[in-house]
Amino acid sequence: MLRSAVAAVKNAAIHPEKCRQLNPVQLSRLMGLQFRCYIAQTTPDSNSSEQTTNQQDQQASDPQRKADEPAKESKESEHDRLLTEKEELLKDLQDKYKRSLADNENILTRSRKQIDEAKLFGIQSFSKDLLEVADILGKATETVPKDEVEKNTTLKNLYEGLLMTEVQLQKVFKKNGLEKINPIDEKFDPYSHEALFQVPFPDKKAGTVAVVEKVGYKLHGRTLRPALVGVVKE
Numbered sequence: 001m002l003r004s005a006v007a008a009v010k011n012a013a014i015h016p017e018k019c020r021q022l023n024p025v026q027l028s029r030l031m032g033l034q035f036r037c038y039i040a041q042t043t044p045d046s047n048s049s050e051q052t053t054n055q056q057d058q059q060a061s062d063p064q065r066k067a068d069e070p071a072k073e074s075k076e077s078e079h080d081r082l083l084t085e086k087e088e089l090l091k092d093l094q095d096k097y098k099r100s101l102a103d104n105e106n107i108l109t110r111s112r113k114q115i116d117e118a119k120l121f122g123i124q125s126f127s128k129d130l131l132e133v134a135d136i137l138g139k140a141t142e143t144v145p146k147d148e149v150e151k152n153t154t155l156k157n158l159y160e161g162l163l164m165t166e167v168q169l170q171k172v173f174k175k176n177g178l179e180k181i182n183p184i185d186e187k188f189d190p191y192s193h194e195a196l197f198q199v200p201f202p203d204k205k206a207g208t209v210a211v212v213e214k215v216g217y218k219l220h221g222r223t224l225r226p227a228l229v230g231v232v233k234e
Contacts, residue, residue, distance in 0.1 A: 120177065120220045127178050131217055131225055134173070137166045138215075173217070181216035181227045183209045192216060194226040198233040206234040 144159045170180065181192055186209050188195060193209065193216070201210050209229045216227030 121222070123176060124219055124224065127173070127176070127217075127219055128224060130169075130173075134166070134169055135214065137162060137169065141166060177220040178224070179218050181218060181223075182212055183216075183227055183229060184212050185209065188229070188231050192218070192223050192226055193229050195231045196228050197230045199230050201232045204232045206232050208232050 141159065141162045144155065144162070149156045149159050173179070183189070183193055185204070188207055188209055196213060199210050204210055208231070209227075210232045211230035212227060213230065214228040217224045
């Protein structure tokens, strides 16, 4: 149909006198067909134009994309480095925090121990001075002649008073954690006893305490004064 129309147009152009024979309707149709043919030939395809535009945009964006890729990789690498540094810093801070807690706990433990020891052994020097008083009372009761006590009422009352004083003093000692060490017939202990001499005793085991020259004392289990003893010779 297009070819016949084109042929008619050419014929009209070659023989213009024939166009006069056409009525107005036929002439209008012929001109419309010619205009549509011209539009079809001159109007480009929209799809092909869009594809061309897309290809051009893509070709233009490819260099930009290639240029952006190193920058993107650099940013990712910098982000990973910062994240690693933050993790290491956090780990280091946590380690220091735990060490600080442990140090504080050790300091508190030592402080409590020192306070408890101060409470227990704060009277150590005072107790040591009182030991001399206990020794004197002990010597006084030992030197009183037992046969004269029953004969002399005054001496008896004095002796009983000394005994009561010594018993009461030992109660006070025990109440405050001070205990007497009298290791007769016990095995010699270098932490609680001080050997002054050795004596031969066939009836006693070697290394045991045979004689106690002066009793010792312990304050809350700690030796305040060792007992002065004589040990059986081996």
